[in-house]
Amino acid sequence: MAIAALGTLLSLTVPATRAEAQRGIPVNVESVPPGATVYLDSPDGAPLGTTPLTAVRVPAGAHTLIFRMPNFEEARLTVTVRRRRETFRAVLRPLGTIEVSAGNEGARGAQVRIDGQVVGGGTLGSLPIRVESLQPGRHQVEISREGYNNFEQWVEVQGGQVVRVTAMLERAAPTTGSILVSADIQGAPIFLDGQPRGATTTVLDDVPAGMHQIEIRPEGEDVQPFSQQVLVQAGQRATVSATLRRAQTAPTTGSIAVITDAPNAEVRINGQPLPLGTFSRDGLAPGNYVVQVIAEGHQPFRREVTVTAGQTTSVDAQLARELGPPGRINIVVANVSGARVTVDGEERTAPFVVNQPEAGTHAVVVRADGYEEVSFTCSTAPGAPAGDACDRTINMQPLAVALRVTLQQEIEGVAVLSIDGRQVGEVPYEGRVPVGDHTFEVSAEGYEPFRRQMLVSHGEGAITIDARLRDSSEEAAAEGTTHSALPIAMNHPMIDASIGWPYLAELRLSIGLHELFDAGFGIRTFGRITEFEGRLRFGGRVLRQLAFGAQARFGGGIGPSSSVGAPDYSEFDGDPTTPGSQPLPNELHQEYRPGVPGEARWDYPVNTAFFSVEGLMSLLLEPLAAVTLWLGIDITSDEYAGSARNSSAYADFNAEGGAICVTDGTELHCDRQDMARFRLGGAVEFVLSPNFNMWFIFEGVLAQTSDHRRMLSGFIGDALDIRIYPRLGITYKF
Numbered sequence: 001m002a003i004a005a006l007g008t009l010l011s012l013t014v015p016a017t018r019a020e021a022q023r024g025i026p027v028n029v030e031s032v033p034p035g036a037t038v039y040l041d042s043p044d045g046a047p048l049g050t051t052p053l054t055a056v057r058v059p060a061g062a063h064t065l066i067f068r069m070p071n072f073e074e075a076r077l078t079v080t081v082r083r084r085r086e087t088f089r090a091v092l093r094p095l096g097t098i099e100v101s102a103g104n105e106g107a108r109g110a111q112v113r114i115d116g117q118v119v120g121g122g123t124l125g126s127l128p129i130r131v132e133s134l135q136p137g138r139h140q141v142e143i144s145r146e147g148y149n150n151f152e153q154w155v156e157v158q159g160g161q162v163v164r165v166t167a168m169l170e171r172a173a174p175t176t177g178s179i180l181v182s183a184d185i186q187g188a189p190i191f192l193d194g195q196p197r198g199a200t201t202t203v204l205d206d207v208p209a210g211m212h213q214i215e216i217r218p219e220g221e222d223v224q225p226f227s228q229q230v231l232v233q234a235g236q237r238a239t240v241s242a243t244l245r246r247a248q249t250a251p252t253t254g255s256i257a258v259i260t261d262a263p264n265a266e267v268r269i270n271g272q273p274l275p276l277g278t279f280s281r282d283g284l285a286p287g288n289y290v291v292q293v294i295a296e297g298h299q300p301f302r303r304e305v306t307v308t309a310g311q312t313t314s315v316d317a318q319l320a321r322e323l324g325p326p327g328r329i330n331i332v333v334a335n336v337s338g339a340r341v342t343v344d345g346e347e348r349t350a351p352f353v354v355n356q357p358e359a360g361t362h363a364v365v366v367r368a369d370g371y372e373e374v375s376f377t378c379s380t381a382p383g384a385p386a387g388d389a390c391d392r393t394i395n396m397q398p399l400a401v402a403l404r405v406t407l408q409q410e411i412e413g414v415a416v417l418s419i420d421g422r423q424v425g426e427v428p429y430e431g432r433v434p435v436g437d438h439t440f441e442v443s444a445e446g447y448e449p450f451r452r453q454m455l456v457s458h459g460e461g462a463i464t465i466d467a468r469l470r471d472s473s474e475e476a477a478a479e480g481t482t483h484s485a486l487p488i489a490m491n492h493p494m495i496d497a498s499i500g501w502p503y504l505a506e507l508r509l510s511i512g513l514h515e516l517f518d519a520g521f522g523i524r525t526f527g528r529i530t531e532f533e534g535r536l537r538f539g540g541r542v543l544r545q546l547a548f549g550a551q552a553r554f555g556g557g558i559g560p561s562s563s564v565g566a567p568d569y570s571e572f573d574g575d576p577t578t579p580g581s582q583p584l585p586n587e588l589h590q591e592y593r594p595g596v597p598g599e600a601r602w603d604y605p606v607n608t609a610f611f612s613v614e615g616l617m618s619l620l621l622e623p624l625a626a627v628t629l630w631l632g633i634d635i636t637s638d639e640y641a642g643s644a645r646n647s648s649a650y651a652d653f654n655a656e657g658g659a660i661c662v663t664d665g666t667e668l669h670c671d672r673q674d675m676a677r678f679r680l681g682g683a684v685e686f687v688l689s690p691n692f693n694m695w696f697i698f699e700g701v702l703a704q705t706s707d708h709r710r711m712l713s714g715f716i717g718d719a720l721d722i723r724i725y726p727r728l729g730i731t732y733k734f
Contacts, residue, residue: 024057028087035464036069050466071095071132071462096136096157099164101128103377104388106169110145143167166376168361177232179204182257182314183242188218201257209234218244251310255282260317262295293317327380329354329390336396339368371396398434402462405429415444442467478690482510482731483683484626485539485549485616487518498729502526502712516540531557551614559606564641564650602668604641611635625686632679638711641670647714677704693731700724
């Protein structure tokens with residue numbers, strides 16, 4: 001028999017175990033740092049979730065857990081799932097970041113490569129290019145732009161570190177030159193190496209260095225073509241002056257043509273300005289002339305030229321920009337004392353000042369313990385743009401790590417992130433947070449704030465916070481209790497089920513109507529009477545953990561008719577017709593009525609009505625428990641014929657000798673028992689989960705107007721109402 005029983009037990013256990021293995025065994029999955037996305041066996045499938053994961057179901061057997069997180073190296077953990085609630089943990093290795101920014105106009109529009117690969121969409125703009133998830137170690141940064149010298153730098157990247165590179169590009173030495181072509185006839189077509197390149201008089205730019213053929217092919221009878229070999233040198237301008245008119249009557253005048261690249265330039269000949277935008281004058285008598293060219297932001301140009309009859313004298317006016325005073329190096333750190341400044345490999349304590357440095361580009365690095373490193377290039381060349389100057393005041397930022405905050409669900413409205421009580425932006429949020437101990441809070445109107453305290457350490461990599469905001473009523477319902485002074489949340493009804501004394505079973509429904517009051521309905525019974533109760537509760541917090549309120553309860557009950565007979569005076573040896581002559585066993589004075597047979601019985605109705613008012617005070621130990629005390633006044637009116645000591649006999653006299661029930665032998669008439677009682681009670685409620693509470697109530701009657709409430713007496717033998725009422729119950733929260 002024992003073997004058969006064991007076999008039956010195994011047959012029941014094995015299928016259950018197999019079924020659990022098929023649907024998965026609950027395990028815990030963690031990562032350092034948290035916030036990693038976890039995949040099971042393959043990253044192509046749906047993720048298990050984001051760490052930390054609690055009681056996530058994984059099929060039994062061998063598996064590979066794959067952890068992925070921005071700016072961290074992918075981690076793979078081989079596990080064997082056997083036991084429930086087993087914890088698997090992976091440590092993610094932080095990766096590095098390089099941030100490249102343009103230090104001058106020359107670098108804007110340049111192409112950025114890291115380790116030979118084009119990054120950031122290929123073009124460096126006004127915003128830095130940020131490249132994440134780089135393996136710790138040395139990396140090559142290259143910035144290039146056509147017409148500029150390449151920028152190259154090797155950097156050492158550590159895990160969790162951001163290395164900033166500021167690039168400044170200088171124009172490359174020219175590889176082309178230009179040719180100024182003028183003639184005594186304006187508008188004649190020009191050909192360079194057989195290709196048309198405009199008309200006289202003009203400058204041909206971007207001409208490769210070397211020998212070139214210049215041709216001018218005018219149209220007309222009195223003109224002749226022109227051809228000349230010219231040598232072009234890189235960065236220089238060659239000049240070609242052609243005579244196209246055939247020799248006829250000797251001309252008596254000549255002309256001057258001015259070529260300049262300065263914008264809005266004004267040309268003056270012998271002090272007389274030409275109209276703005278005019279750069280030539282004809283009909284000039286042969287002789288010497290002074291040509292001036294003036295343009296804002298440029299040094300003035302002046303040259304004396306000779307005009308020959310019948311020819312055009314070309315003037316190539318290249319204006320040099322006005323240069324400011326030579327720059328100096330003056331690096332000041334405004335917010336950190338003792339910061340170290342390194343310029344071109346020379347380190348000093350800030351401020352770093354050199355009044356007459358060597359003109360050119362300088363590399364600057366600023367370091368201080370506990371602060372982000374600042375590095376950039378600057379220029380001390382005369383006339384360098386102000387944005388490139390080496391006279392700078394630096395505000396260093398504390399060491400920080402990347403921060404990303406998101407929401408797990410869609411919400412109505414806008415969520416805001418606060419760090420240490422200061423709002424920093426809307427969620428989703430991406431930024432940086434200094435190292436140290438911080439409190440992160442995500443809040444939105446109508447939702448309970450999400451809070452997390454975290455110690456941020458440098459080098460641990462990016463921090464990801466995936467916040468879930470709970471609806472205020474949902475949060476209140478999860479932490480709500482049904483017997484405290486605080487009304488329950490709206491839209492989240494609750495049901496209480498309990499056992500106790502004197503009512504053996506009770507069921508109550510509570511519904512939130514407003515943030516300040518709720519209502520409820522209940523039914524309870526102990527066989528003799530079944531009561532129906534309505535309830536209205538009003539209350540609120542005076543402190544975060546203290547609430548006061550008031551509650552009104554009202555209703556009535558009905559029970560099966562009680563069968564009562566005449567009292568038994570067989571053991572009474574006094575004068576039974578004289579109330580108060582001697583106490584009887586039930587401690588009431590009973591009357592003996594001759595002619596009433598002892599076996600006579602009456603069926604008498606049972607019902608009650610009641611009204612109660614209570615004042616409540618609660619200590620709210622959220623989210624774990626609530627402790628409540630109350631003082632109440634109960635007013636009851638019972639229709640019940642039974643005596644307090646013996647429910648099978650009617651009660652004839654009360655303690656003061658007044659008649660309760662009277663009979664003429666045929667019918668029985670009893671007065672209702674109306675009474676008032678003062679009641680003191682308390683409840684302890686424990687929040688087991690967002691859906692379940694457990695609670696215990698203990699009440700006692702302090703005083704009452706009658707000796708005993710007969711409705712609650714004689715239920716077990718001749719026991720009186722003990723006036724102490726305990727209850728134990730649970731709450732289900734929707």
